[in-house]
Amino acid sequence: MKRRLHRIAPAIAALALAHVPASASADPLDPTGRWTANERGDAALPPMGWNSWNAFTSDISEEKIMGSAEAILRSGLAAKGYRYINLDDGWWLKRRQPDGRMMPRTAQFPSTIVPGGDPSLRPFTDRLHAMGFKAGIYSDIGRNSCGQVYTSTMPNQPEGSVAEREVGLYGHIDQDIRLYFQDWGFDFIKVDGCGIRGLPADHPEVRSGRYRALPPLVDSDTVARTDVAAVRRLYGEVADAIQRYRPDGHYIFSICLWGSADVRAWGKDVGGISRTSEDIAPSWARMLHNLDTVARRPLYAHPGSWNDPDMLFVGTGDFDEHHLTEARSHFALWAMVNAPLSIGYDLRHASPALLELLGNERIIAIDQDPAGNQATLAFDSDEVQIFVKTLASGDKAVAVFNRGSGPVDMKLTAAHLAFADAAEIGLTDLWSGVQSRFTGEKELHLASRETLIFTARGTRLLADGVYLSEQPGSVNPAVDGVRTPQPDPLVHRAPLQWQGTRGKGDFPRYGGWGGARVDRTPFDQPQRIAGQWLGNGIGVLANSRLEVRSGGYRQFRARVGIDDSAAPDAAPVTFLVYGDGRLLARSRPLRRGEPAQPLSADIAGVRIVELVTRQASASAADIPVNWGEAALLRPDGSRPD
Ligand code: GLA
Numbered sequence: 033m034k035r036r037l038h039r040i041a042p043a044i045a046a047l048a049l050a051h052v053p054a055s056a057s058a059d060p061l062d063p064t065g066r067w068t069a070n071e072r073g074d075a076a077l078p079p080m081g082w083n084s085w086n087a088f089t090s091d092i093s094e095e096k097i098m099g100s101a102e103a104i105l106r107s108g109l110a111a112k113g114y115r116y117i118n119l120d121d122g123w124w125l126k127r128r129q130p131d132g133r134m135m136p137r138t139a140q141f142p143s144t145i146v147p148g149g150d151p152s153l154r155p156f157t158d159r160l161h162a163m164g165f166k167a168g169i170y171s172d173i174g175r176n177s178c179g180q181v182y183t184s185t186m187p188n189q190p191e192g193s194v195a196e197r198e199v200g201l202y203g204h205i206d207q208d209i210r211l212y213f214q215d216w217g218f219d220f221i222k223v224d225g226c227g228i229r230g231l232p233a234d235h236p237e238v239r240s241g242r243y244r245a246l247p248p249l250v251d252s253d254t255v256a257r258t259d260v261a262a263v264r265r266l267y268g269e270v271a272d273a274i275q276r277y278r279p280d281g282h283y284i285f286s287i288c289l290w291g292s293a294d295v296r297a298w299g300k301d302v303g304g305i306s307r308t309s310e311d312i313a314p315s316w317a318r319m320l321h322n323l324d325t326v327a328r329r330p331l332y333a334h335p336g337s338w339n340d341p342d343m344l345f346v347g348t349g350d351f352d353e354h355h356l357t358e359a360r361s362h363f364a365l366w367a368m369v370n371a372p373l374s375i376g377y378d379l380r381h382a383s384p385a386l387l388e389l390l391g392n393e394r395i396i397a398i399d400q401d402p403a404g405n406q407a408t409l410a411f412d413s414d415e416v417q418i419f420v421k422t423l424a425s426g427d428k429a430v431a432v433f434n435r436g437s438g439p440v441d442m443k444l445t446a447a448h449l450a451f452a453d454a455a456e457i458g459l460t461d462l463w464s465g466v467q468s469r470f471t472g473e474k475e476l477h478l479a480s481r482e483t484l485i486f487t488a489r490g491t492r493l494l495a496d497g498v499y500l501s502e503q504p505g506s507v508n509p510a511v512d513g514v515r516t517p518q519p520d521p522l523v524h525r526a527p528l529q530w531q532g533t534r535g536k537g538d539f540p541r542y543g544g545w546g547g548a549r550v551d552r553t554p555f556d557q558p559q560r561i562a563g564q565w566l567g568n569g570i571g572v573l574a575n576s577r578l579e580v581r582s583g584g585y586r587q588f589r590a591r592v593g594i595d596d597s598a599a600p601d602a603a604p605v606t607f608l609v610y611g612d613g614r615l616l617a618r619s620r621p622l623r624r625g626e627p628a629q630p631l632s633a634d635i636a637g638v639r640i641v642e643l644v645t646r647q648a649s650a651s652a653a654d655i656p657v658n659w660g661e662a663a664l665l666r667p668d669g670s671r672p673d
Pocket residue numbers: 085120121178179183224288290310311
């Protein structure tokens with residue numbers, strides 16, 4: 033039986049329902065009519081550049097950094113978009129007492145010596161700016177640094193008394209940010225979190241009197257032992273200070289909390305980029321781990337707020353010039369997930385092959401595509417993964433990745449690309465530039481650890497619009513319904529099955545962390561309502577609010593309902609669609625087991641669509657709900673405004 037659709041004509045809605053301003057209520061499910069993910073700063077595209085840490089750890093000097101900057105210029109990499117030259121740990125000498133001014137290491141950075149004045153990094157940033165670069169600096173949100181807490185035997189640790197060695201931002205946010213951005217002219221800051229993580233009163237270095245205790249706000253093993261609100265507040269203060277001292281908005285704020293402190297839920301609202309994992313290492317397994325920490329959260333990355341799986345290790349260890357297959361995979365995958373492309377290699381000694389790899393303009397263009405859609409997983413297994421990303425042109429980028437140590441034959445299908453089965457698909461190989469065509473499916477051979485990467489042009493499944501799941505960069509889970517944040521669970525994947533890579537594969541079976549997902553439920557199951565499978569949708573928990581950029585489309589359409597994986601006694605859920613803060617359409621309260629209900633709204637002229645789910649009374653368990661086949665359409669064939 034077809035259920036009655038509760039829909040309010042926009043004109044009537046406009047009369048009957050007042051606009052709800054952002055401040056009217058503290059209810060986070062109330063529409064704001066705004067896009068609330070971070071847009072401050074210069075991160076409309078993932079930043080590209082170079083950072084000293086993977087190349088030199090804290091053993092840095094002006095000579096090494098300028099040498100790399102000159103190599104970036106000389107090799108042509110700068111012209112291809114690598115523009116941030118970022119200092120990491122090791123630049124600081126001490127915090128001068130009693131005025132608290134930060135002192136750089138004049139021995140390693142001779143240009144900081146200003147006759148008759150305070151040492152300053154201004155000549156250093158002036159030089160970089162004169163070369164056409166942007167300059168980045170590094171700090172910590174606590175009193176002490178990662179090097180002091182975890183790698184104190186490395187060179188260039190801060191010196192002096194206990195107070196002089198407190199080089200982090202804690203208690204000095206305004207003073208330091210003003211110095212770094214206004215006085216010294218930096219354009220980028222990475223703010224680490226070791227000082228609020230690693231210095232409890234019983235730490236040996238605290239007991240010995242070397243550092244002051246700072247009761248940890250972050251426990252990387254469990255969010256429950258983390259003061260998420262306090263951590264967020266501190267990083268928020270930094271964001272505001274940067275905006276204060278760089279009101280022109282030309283800066284990038286890089287949050288480095290390694291995925292802890294529930295940063296996946298709020299980092300996107302505060303910083304331009306946010307780390308999702310512990311440090312990358314030059315090993316295959318570690319690269320896979322870092323990739324895995326971003327692969328399932330494309331909805332948490334947008335222009336202005338990117339997931340950061342850490343800096344590139346191209347050139348070193350498993351990714352050195354003798355392992356170009358691995359290096360290419362690392363690079364191509366980082367581009368597919370819209371990672372910042374931050375080279376971590378001593379470019380003074382880079383081989384032509386490495387420079388060519390890092391300078392592959394076709395792949396850089398995938399990372400820098402203005403639509404800002406992080407690739408989603410169209411197929412997932414222990415061996416093969418297929419990442420697909422919708423480009424601004426409407427074409428797709430697809431990376432077919434062999435994680436394993438043996439060769440694999442697999443099939444790429446039109447369905448993976450959300451393209452029509454019967455129409456021809458054109459592929460351009462981004463390594464070789466070679467073009468090819470196929471219809472339906474194409475057999476591909478992957479060497480061990482190889483990534484094939486293409487752009488694909490075909491006929492969209494949806495002739496008159498786009499599925500939200502095709503453009504995660506335009507969907508912000510402002511409230512994702514997660515009540516008890518948990519760390520990402522370990523990922524288990526099944527090996528390839530008898531049907532090869534046709535279909536969606538055998539996705540990993542694990543608990544998931546409950547965040548909003550593309551084409552899956554929050555607990556990583558296929559979306560299903562009343563026994564019916566749904567494709568191309570958004571899965572989220574009840575009591576959530578998604579902000580969607582309308583992109584000039586005129587109609588929103590979805591099939592909604594509680595997912596069959598919800599607890600049988602789930603309280604009913606109402607689905608509501610808002611346009612710029614006004615209610616446009618709502619379902620009646622839907623029970624688990626009821627068939628998917630069509631829900632549509634006229635969104636002509638609307639900028640921000642908000643998709644809200646509400647339960648009248650919260651269920652004990654988290655309730656997965658579906659915005660199945662959610663799409664933005666222009667049914668009259670008009671072009672988006
Ligand atoms: C932490 C960060 C790294 C690097 C080091 C420096 O481990 O995650 O990226 O900045 O500190 O000590």
